[in-house]
Amino acid sequence: MEDERISPFRIEVSQADLDDLQDRLRRVRWAPPEPVGAQPDPSGYGVSVDRVRGLVEHWRDRYDWRRWEARLNAYPQFVTSIDGQRIHFLRVRSPREDALPLLLTHGWPGSVVEFLDIIDPLTEPATADDPAFDLVIPSLPGFGWSGSATESGWGPRRIAGAWSQLMARLGYRRYGVAGNDWGSVISPEVGRIAPDRVVGVHVTQLFSAPDGELPYSADPPPPADIDQLSAADRDALAGLREWQATGTGYHHLQATQPQTLAHALSDSPVGLLGWVCQVMDGVDPEFLLTNVSLHWLTGTGGSAIRIYREGGLEDPAEGPTTVPLGLAQFAADVRAIRHYAERDHARIVSWHSYSVGGHYAAHQVPDVYLNDLRGFFAERRAEDIANTITR
Secondary structure, three states: OOOOOOEEEOOOOOHHHHHHHHHHHHOOOOOOOOOOOOOOOHHHHOOOHHHHHHHHHHHHHOOOHHHHHHHHHOOOEEEEEEOOEEEEEEEEOOOOOOOEEEEEEOOOOOOHHHHHHHHHHHHOOOOOOOOOEEEEEEOOOOOHHHOOOOOOOOOHHHHHHHHHHHHHHOOOOOEEEEEOOHHHHHHHHHHHHOOOOEEEEEEOOOOOOOOOOOOOOOOOOOOOOHHHOOHHHHHHHHHHHHHHHHOOHHHHHHHHOHHHHHHHHHHOHHHHHHHHHOOOOOOOHHHHHHHHHHHHHOOOHHHHOHHHHHHHHOOOOOOOEOOOEEEEEOOEOOOOOHHHHHHHEOOEEEEEEOOOOEOOHHHHOHHHHHHHHHHHHHHHHHHHHHHHHHO
């Protein structure tokens, strides 16, 4: 029988591990610079040496892990075991009695750090008119202080099942779910598993694609139902095609041979940084380096990428989700294709596009993200109360 105890946890990275990181950064062996003249834009070869060099200098000379460790430790953290897997999570309660429990899920190469900027505004809003939330923010299996998964099968649906168990173990009967990146895949699955408990699902991406396509499909043909797409959907499809052609190399490798890559990511902090840089554009160095440091210092740089393999091995879901779902999509991010999103999610009740922000909106434009999240769940809470009264 599984031990269901929930134990307090505090982050305490050893000084020896920090000294080892500094030593490795000082002894870095740089990659050869990208060739010049082979094509108009040298960035077509990937993350440049100059970019990595600048970030390494910041990491080595100015970055302070202890400051970020203290910021994380300012919030209550816990560990528990679910389905044989250690799960680390933040649990930050609001002083407001009307607070709605909210489960927040990050993605790759992010971490719980993705949501640090919005914890205080959500738990202790400045005005009584804004809804308050009790937050549960877990580290995905394979990430951070949840540690490496020791067995296969930890794809989005199994993680969603673990999240449902976690919320039940914490005593929550009704709650909201929100996420980014892989969190946008996992969160709707929590609603599928526990539709009687989840009041609504808020995400920042919907990755629904034409039937039969993988995210990294190379030069796929036009979908059979292209005539049914709106102009906005055709633009979004064109963006997907551009991303498939130029931006999914990491996805293909992580979905097919993650262990091959894991050896490099586990042995070199600069190698890990260079790999992560390709999908962390538009964020400040401190945010990027904190996420990379977290993966490095917990030894999970190589295990976190397995979620792509595990996700690809799961069978497709049967039928659409039915819990109310809201999308907030931001400027510098992959755009959702509504035609396919409505195929996969039967109750899309909110669809907002913003001209600011990017893939890490909760950090890049927290006020915009907060307004959308609050508005979505205020409506869901009002519906929940109305339904309770009329029963």
